[in-house]
Amino acid sequence: MQRLAMDLRMLSRELSLYLEHQVRIGLFGSGVGLSLILGFSFAYACYYMSSIAKKPQLVTGGESFSRFLQDHCPVVTETYYPTVWCWESRGQTLLRPFITSKPPVKYRNELIKTADGGQISLDWFDDDNSKCYMDASTRPTILLLPGLTGTSKESYILHMIHLSEELGYRCVVFNNRGVAGENLLTPRTYCCANTEDLETVIQHVHSLYPSAPFLAAGVSMGGMLLLNYLGKMGPKTPLKAAATFSVGWNTFACSESLEKPLNWLLFNYYLTTCLQSSINKHRHMFVKQIDMDHVMKAKSIREFDKRFTSVMFGYRTIDDYYTDASPNRRLKSVGIPVLCLNSVDDVFSPSHAIPIETAKQNPNVALVLTSYGGHIGFLEGIWPRQSTYMDRVFKQFVQAMVEHGHELSSM
DSSP: OHHHHHHHHHHHHHHHHHHHHHHHTTOTTSHHHHHHHHHHHHHHHHHIIIIIOBOOEEEESSHHHHHHHHHHOGGGGSOBOBOTTOOSHHHHHHHHHHHSOOOOOOOEEEEEEOTTSOEEEEEEEOOTTOSSOOOGGGSOEEEEEOOTTOOTTSHHHHHHHHHHHHHTOEEEEEEOTTSSSOOOSSSOOOOSSOOHHHHHHHHHHHHHOTTSOEEEEEETHHHHHHHHHHHHHTTOSSOSEEEEESOOSOHHHHHHHHTSHHHIIIIIHHHHHHHHHHHHTTGGGTTTTSOHHHHTTOOSHHHHIIIIIHHHTTOSSHHHHHHHHOGGGTGGGOOSOEEEEEETTOTTSOGGGSOHHHHTTOTTEEEEEESSOTTTTOOBSSSOSSOOHHHHHHHHHHHHHHHHTHHHHHO
16 A cells, blocks of 8 residues: 555656646647646545545544444544645644634523632523423533633534534533633633633533533643543543543643744744733733743743743643643543544644553543544545534534443443
8 A cells, every 4th residue: 555655646746747848838738738637636536545535543442432433423433535635734724713614603601600719701502492302401511622722712612512503412612711701800820730620610510400411522722621630530520421632642742743843833833822812911910920021922832831821820840730731641540431533643742642552441532543634623525614524523422422322331
């Protein structure tokens, strides 16, 4: 297969050079030019089918979970066909926010108090028109956790809610402190190592609907936070199951990858400015404990975390914080079924840091690893506006757990 792919790449390169030559000598409008275009297209199609379109790698810690997913979530064993004109990691990552649609969602906002006197903003999609679950007390509830500076307005969150609506489920989005427009009442924001706010939210939602199936899905940093919570709680959580997407498994490896020159230029510096903007709105809350001028001069996420996040949450060093924030350390302690989708070409989460061997030791964990997809990309189809591979994995998995989750306990 590798030899075939190499031959196809060589053929494509030679055809491209020959085509350029024919254009120069004026044969492009002839039948020869058309034949060259068709030949190049055929060669590219062969390369795409042999080297790009692949089935994901499914890694599970137990045969029962693997069989369950094959039976009820078959998308994890089907070939993933990345968008033919945009399959490279950075392209998928950069394009998704601009090309995917934003389904309209009408939220009901709720502010809940925390033990330290702060507040958390929750955006509810109650789905009161659900035809499958007309009784609100038993309507399945999906808790959604956005990424680093994300909110309930992110396109991937809106798509998850739209898909949940098709299933008749209720959703609630956990917005991290200070990012969704609400005031900070205490000098504290958020990080993926500290799970106190998430614990508060989960207990609150469960107290409102104790008889409803309760699941959670986290994206990027939201997934890291969710995994750290599950690793701390083990089976002692009201959540029935969880899914994560594009998680950074080892914070040191993530930071190192994002500090490579091209990745810093495309992603790291922009995200750093987003973090700075999110806290600068509440600057007056932090000036007594943090040198905000120094924070606003940070040029990378690592520098921001060293000057702000690690100080905010009382870590002695940035290394202490990054060690505590890495969910790979807690994966072995997860006590409920969790599906984790990652792309091995994700520059935010390098493939060498994905904890494959640890996952094999926990029967509650399933890793779904695609060859392409980037970070929260997973674009597919010629014009990928409406749905992504990630969306399909989310929908099939939550439906499988709500409708057939009882089968896992009997396997």
